[in-house]
Amino acid sequence: MPVNLVATPAAELHPVPGVRWGIAEAGIRKANRKDLAVLLLDEGTSVGAVFTQNRFCAAPVQICREHLSKSSGIRAMLINTGNANAGTGHDGLSRAQSTCMALAQALNLAPEQILPFSTGVIMEPLPSDRIVAGLPAALADARADNWANAAEAIMTTDTVPKAFSTRITLGDAPVTITGISKGAGMIRPNMATMLGFLATDACVSQDLMAQLARELAEASFNRITIDGDTSTNDSFVVVASNQAGHVPVTSWDSADGQALRAGMMHIAQQLAQAIVRDGEGATKFITVRIEGGKTGEECRQVAYAIAHSPLVKTAFFASDPNLGRILAAVGYAGIADLDQTKIDLYLDGVLVAKEGGRHADYVEADGQRVMKQSEITVRVVLGRGDAIDTVWTCDLSYDYVKINADYRS
Known part of the structure; x- marks a missing residue:
C-alpha cells in the first residue's frame, strides 16, 4: 500500500x-x-x-x-x-x-x-x-x-x-x-x-x-x-x-x-x-535532511549514502532502531576530511547521537517509537558549515523483491 x-x-x-x-x-x-x-x-x-x-x-x-x-x-x-x-x-x-x-x-x-x-x-x-x-x-x-x-x-x-x-x-x-x-x-x-x-x-x-x-x-x-x-x-x-x-x-x-x-x-x-x-513495496516515507555541510553537494553525498543503503532501508522496514547503520553510511559517503566528533544524528526530534557518539539521554524505546511511524525524518548535522539539503526515500521490503521478480509475468 x-x-x-x-x-x-x-x-x-x-x-x-x-x-x-x-x-x-x-x-x-x-x-x-x-x-x-x-x-x-x-x-x-x-x-x-x-x-x-x-x-x-x-x-x-x-x-x-x-x-x-x-x-x-x-x-x-x-x-x-x-x-x-x-x-x-x-x-x-x-x-x-x-x-x-x-x-x-x-x-x-x-x-x-x-x-x-x-x-x-x-x-x-x-x-x-x-x-x-x-x-x-x-x-x-x-x-x-x-x-x-x-x-x-x-x-x-x-x-x-x-x-x-x-x-x-x-x-x-x-x-x-x-x-x-x-x-x-x-x-x-x-x-x-x-x-x-x-x-x-x-x-x-x-x-x-x-x-x-x-x-x-x-x-x-x-x-x-x-x-x-x-x-x-x-x-x-x-x-x-x-x-x-x-x-x-x-x-x-x-x-x-x-x-x-x-x-x-x-x-x-x-x-x-x-x-x-508509492515506491514498490514501500511502507514508510523517509525524509533525509543533512545540515551543516560545507556545500550542498556534500550534503547530497551524505543524504544519498543513507537513502541508498540496503541496511538502512531494511532497518526502517523492520522498525529496528539499528542506527549505527546510518552513522556508517555517513562515514562512507566520501567526505575525506569528515570529523566524526562533530556529527549529531536525530530521528524526528529524538537526539540519537551527539558529537559522534550515543547521546547520554537516548533510549532505544524512543528510537523504536519513531521507527514505527509511517513518516520519519532522519536529520544529520555535520558541523562543517551552513549548507543544507534534503532527499526523500522509502524503506525496502519483502514486497519490493516480489514485485520486481514478477515484473514481466
Whole structure:
C-alpha cells in the first residue's frame, strides 16, 4: 500500500487552457487498460524538458532530444506504457519514429513537432502497429479536463495515479498549474524511472523553459530515490501555453518569475514525493535532511549514502532502531576530511547521537517509537558549515523483491 497517498479527485485537477489529453486502450501489453495517451498543445506553447543521464537511454529519449533541438514548436506528445522501447537498437528508433509520423500526419504537423515517450518492459520490440491503431481513439478523446485519466494511462507498477494542481495569480491574471507523474521502482536521481508532465497557462518565453525544467527537476525528481537504479526512459517535460494574459515572464528573477517558479516547484515536489510514497513495496516515507555541510553537494553525498543503503532501508522496514547503520553510511559517503566528533544524528526530534557518539539521554524505546511511524525524518548535522539539503526515500521490503521478480509475468 502507498504511504499516505491517495489519488487526487478528477474535479480537483484544474484544466490548463491550451493543453488537452486524449486516452485510449491500445492493448500494448495488457488488454482492457489505459495505456496510450496523446498530449495536444496549442500553437505558441513553450516547452522545456530534461531526460535520464543513463547512457543506455531508450529510443524515445533519443528522439525527444533530437526533436527539441530541431523543432520550432512542439505541438504534441505521444506516451505509451507497457513497453519501454529501450535496448531495442535501430529497430526501436524506427518504430518510435513511425509513431511520431502517424500522429503528425493525423494532426497535419511535422514529425519533429511530436515528442514520444515510453515506459514499461525493456528489450522488447515496441508494438508500434498497436499504438498507431489506437491513435484515432486517443485523439477523439482529447479534452482539457482529462488529467486524471492521463495519470492512469502512464502507470506501470504504480498503485495510485499521481496528479496535483494549483492556481496562483500573476499580475491580475489567474494562472493554472497541473501535473502528472508515474514511477515506483528503479528510482534514483539523474533521474528516476519516471515520466512527468507539468503544464501551466502562464506566459513564458521559450528561451526560459530549458532552465525552468532543469531547476524544477533538480529540486524535486532529482531529490528522490527508491532503489538506487537509474532508468533508461526518465523524462520530465514542462509546458507553458502562454494563454493566461499577464505580462510575459522574461526573467526568473522578477517577482512574477519567482512566484511562478515557486508554484510549479510545489507541484513538482508533490509529484516527486508521490513516487516515493508509492515506491514498490514501500511502507514508510523517509525524509533525509543533512545540515551543516560545507556545500550542498556534500550534503547530497551524505543524504544519498543513507537513502541508498540496503541496511538502512531494511532497518526502517523492520522498525529496528539499528542506527549505527546510518552513522556508517555517513562515514562512507566520501567526505575525506569528515570529523566524526562533530556529527549529531536525530530521528524526528529524538537526539540519537551527539558529537559522534550515543547521546547520554537516548533510549532505544524512543528510537523504536519513531521507527514505527509511517513518516520519519532522519536529520544529520555535520558541523562543517551552513549548507543544507534534503532527499526523500522509502524503506525496502519483502514486497519490493516480489514485485520486481514478477515484473514481466
